[in-house]
Amino acid sequence: MRLNDLLTHTSEWLKGTGPHSDIVISSRLRLARNIDKQPFPHWSSKKQSKSTLEACREAAGKSDLIRKMTIFVLEDLDTVDKQFLVERHLMSYEHAQKTNSKAVIVDEDEVVSVMINEEDHIRAQVMQSGFNLPEAWNVINKVDDALAKELNYAFSPEWGYLTACPTNAGTGMRGSVMLHLPALVMTRQINQVLAAIAKLSFTTRGLYGEGTQATGNFFQISNQVSLGQSETDIIQNINNLIRQIIEQESQCRETLMNSNRGMLEDKISRSFGILKSAHIITSQETTELLSLVRLGCDLGIIKDINRRHVNELFLLIQPAHLQKIENKKLTSQERDIKRAELIRSKLSK
Amino acid sequence: MICDICGKNPATVHLTEIIDDQMNELHLCEECAHKKSAQMEQQFGLSDLLAGLAGFEKQKDEKEGIALKCPNCGMTFKDFKKIGRLGCGECYAAFRSFLGPLLKRIHGSNLHCGKAPGSRIAKLTRRKIEPGETRAAPGQDTVAELRIRLQKAVEAEAYEEAARLRDRIKELERTAHQEGKKE
Ligand SMILES: [Zn+2]
Ligand SMILES: [Zn+2]
Numbered sequence: 001m002r003l004n005d006l007l008t009h010t011s012e013w014l015k016g017t018g019p020h021s022d023i024v025i026s027s028r029l030r031l032a033r034n035i036d037k038q039p040f041p042h043w044s045s046k047k048q049s050k051s052t053l054e055a056c057r058e059a060a061g062k063s064d065l066i067r068k069m070t071i072f073v074l075e076d077l078d079t080v081d082k083q084f085l086v087e088r089h090l091m092s093y094e095h096a097q098k099t100n101s102k103a104v105i106v107d108e109d110e111v112v113s114v115m116i117n118e119e120d121h122i123r124a125q126v127m128q129s130g131f132n133l134p135e136a137w138n139v140i141n142k143v144d145d146a147l148a149k150e151l152n153y154a155f156s157p158e159w160g161y162l163t164a165c166p167t168n169a170g171t172g173m174r175g176s177v178m179l180h181l182p183a184l185v186m187t188r189q190i191n192q193v194l195a196a197i198a199k200l201s202f203t204t205r206g207l208y209g210e211g212t213q214a215t216g217n218f219f220q221i222s223n224q225v226s227l228g229q230s231e232t233d234i235i236q237n238i239n240n241l242i243r244q245i246i247e248q249e250s251q252c253r254e255t256l257m258n259s260n261r262g263m264l265e266d267k268i269s270r271s272f273g274i275l276k277s278a279h280i281i282t283s284q285e286t287t288e289l290l291s292l293v294r295l296g297c298d299l300g301i302i303k304d305i306n307r308r309h310v311n312e313l314f315l316l317i318q319p320a321h322l323q324k325i326e327n328k329k330l331t332s333q334e335r336d337i338k339r340a341e342l343i344r345s346k347l348s349k
Numbered sequence: 350m351i352c353d354i355c356g357k358n359p360a361t362v363h364l365t366e367i368i369d370d371q372m373n374e375l376h377l378c379e380e381c382a383h384k385k386s387a388q389m390e391q392q393f394g395l396s397d398l399l400a401g402l403a404g405f406e407k408q409k410d411e412k413e414g415i416a417l418k419c420p421n422c423g424m425t426f427k428d429f430k431k432i433g434r435l436g437c438g439e440c441y442a443a444f445r446s447f448l449g450p451l452l453k454r455i456h457g458s459n460l461h462c463g464k465a466p467g468s469r470i471a472k473l474t475r476r477k478i479e480p481g482e483t484r485a486a487p488g489q490d491t492v493a494e495l496r497i498r499l500q501k502a503v504e505a506e507a508y509e510e511a512a513r514l515r516d517r518i519k520e521l522e523r524t525a526h527q528e529g530k531k532e
Contacts, residue, residue: 034438039422043436119434141464148466154438159452160461162438166448167455169441171463201457228458228510 001070001108003081007324011088011110011127014315016307018130022298023246025178025218025311026127028089029136029235031144032163032172033122034154040164041100041117049101049117056116059150060105066146069112074102080329083320089127091115112143119164120172122147131242133175133235141231160227170227175238179245182217182295183252193245194219201225202241216287216314221245257299268296276347281340286317305347313346352378419443458510462498495521 013026034040035055039048053073060066074082074096082096090113091104105114115123124147126140154162160170168174184190194204201224221242223234256264271292275281294310296302315321317339323330326338350360358378417426424436426444435441441448452459499514 036438037421039437040434042432042434043422043424144464145467153466155466156438156441156461157465158461159441159448159459160463160465162435162441164434166435166452169452170456170461173463225456225458227452227456228460228462230463234463 001106003072003077003084004324006084006088006106006110007321009110010308010312011315013089013110013127013129014308014311015129016311018128018132020246021130021307023180023249024131024242025180026089026129027131027133027136028125028127028176028178029133029140030123030125030174030176031140031161032120032168032174033124033144033147033151033161034163035121036152036154038121038154041119041121042164044100044117046100052121053101053103053116055151056114056122056147057103059147060114062150063146065142066105066114069105069107069114071103071105074104075099080320080323084324087315087318087320092118092123094118111139114143114147120168122151131177131239131246133177133238136175137231137235167224168226171229171231171234173226173231173234174222175235176220176222177238177242178218178220179242179249180216180218180291180294181245181249182291183256184249185217186256187252189248189252193248197221197241197245200241202238215284216291218291253295253299264299265301268292268299268301272296272302272347275343278340278343280336281343282336283317283319283339286339286343287314290314290317309346313343316342316346350376352376352381354378354381417444417447460501460510462501 013028018024018027035052038044038052038055041049041052044052057071060069060071072081072085077085082091085091085104085106086093086096088110090106090110092115095102095104095115095118101117103116105116106112111126111128113125113127115125124140124143126136126143128136128139156162161172163169163172181190181193184193197204203222203224205220205222221238223238226234229237271289275286275289275293290310290313293302293305294307297305297307297310316325319330319332319335322335322338322342325342330338352358352360353376355378358380360376360378418424419436419440420443421439422436424440424443426447429435429440429444435444449459495514495518499511499518503511
């Protein structure tokens with residue numbers, strides 16, 4: 001698989017299917033793993049980082065499961081390509097920054113990705129569409145077993161998997177669920193919900209990770225505690241919390257539909273109208289408007305476009321994606337024009 | 350420089366925060382920094398971590414901590430305090446007396462009870478979870494497994510964890526008893 005092949009391809013997690021996919025965009029699990037005795041990436045010499053990469057690459061090559069995936073060595077990629085992988089959530093923003101024997105292994109469906117030499121030697125991630133952490137666990141557990149067969153992990157029976165930051169020790173597992181909560185935001189109940197989440201030692205962040213601001217009514221909720229609970233306990237705790245939030249968002253949507261249907265239809269249709277007719281548009285504005293269009297699809301107010309296409313647009317309108325589609329570097333002004341063009345063509349179909 | 354949050358006032362406070370695995374630089378005005386710090390107290394960021402360490406140092410002999418050094422990678426405790434990241438897996442053993450309480454502070458427990466690498470078996474948690482399942486399926490945490498964990502917890506002097514496990518065992522035994530009656 002080449003990097004450009006991803007462009008013509010919808011990531012599995014964006015398909016808009018899976019349990020509760022009207023409210024839950026995706027479910028993600030990641031495991032942090034390190035090689036025994038090898039200094040962590042930030043504390044490694046160039047030579048040591050290189051040997052980490054080689055060890056991981058060799059381990060991946062020996063596994064039937066991972067061998068068929070594609071490895072991208074970041075030194076071989078330009079800035080746009082790296083940004084492209086970040087926008088697709090295949091690697092972190094941090095991972096794209098410095099290049100010191102960093103790599104990412106990606107499977108064709110973009111369900112599995114394995115970052116090498118990020119904060120830890122290995123950060124394996126599995127993304128599923130909709131509310132489906134248990135399936136993500138089934139997949140990531142196999143990936144982890146495959147790597148553990150070949151690599152000797154830094155592990156203590158008492159403290160579990162040993163990670164660069166003590167906040168990840170234990171299971172090394174972080175579960176994140178991406179939620180779309182426009183009704184809770186519109187009715188101003190979201191702050192109460194977020195405050196309750198923070199008290200339970202979960203964190204919330206926005207769609208693209210940077211900063212804490214949530215654009216487009218997207219919220220990513222993750223567990224903080226990784227030690228002292230088993231993987232299944234952690235998943236169950238997240239599931240219980242997410243279920244409550246889904247319930248609250250559903251109720252809010254219902255209330256809005258019953259009491260403010262006219263206002264809602266107006267807001268959604270106007271957003272759709274702007275997207276269909278704009279000639280210059282920023283990614284921020286697009287995300288806000290698409291959020292309402294997505295809600296319109298979920299509520300049956302907009303019928304001529306389906307959720308999957310809206311999801312795809314969220315991905316395609318980002319800077320690196322636009323530049324990959326045009327196959328050249330674009331300034332921010334040029335992107336705003338190309339973005340509007342792309343949206344008009346996709347929505348008029 | 351203008352505040353990152355309100356976009357109006359000049360930024361006078363500069364923070365580094367870590368959320369999940371992202372490190373962010375924040376430049377804030379006084380007012381927003383105040384609100385933010387209240388919010389950050391509920392998260393385990395770098396500042397919390399180091400504040401935690403400072404707390405332990407008062408209890409421990411400060412010089413003792415500063416002199417610690419990992420024999421495998423050469424990281425000193427001072428390095429760790431500055432960077433907020435350990436140097437290698439062996440650092441955990443080298444800084445053990447500080448990390449035990451720190452882990453407990455961060456996670457509410459300092460006893461692992463999840464998966465272990467295949468060769469060092471503890472297959473207790475290797476079980477397929479069905480999609481949509483929220484509660485422990487029957488037979489997941491068997492009383493026998495919990496007793497092993499309880500014993501481990503007591504050995505490690507993790508008494509809160511031990512109490513939690515003891516309650517869970519009691520609960521399981523009670524439901525098993527009731528189910529037995531029903532049948
Ligand atoms: Zn401000
Ligand atoms: Zn070390």
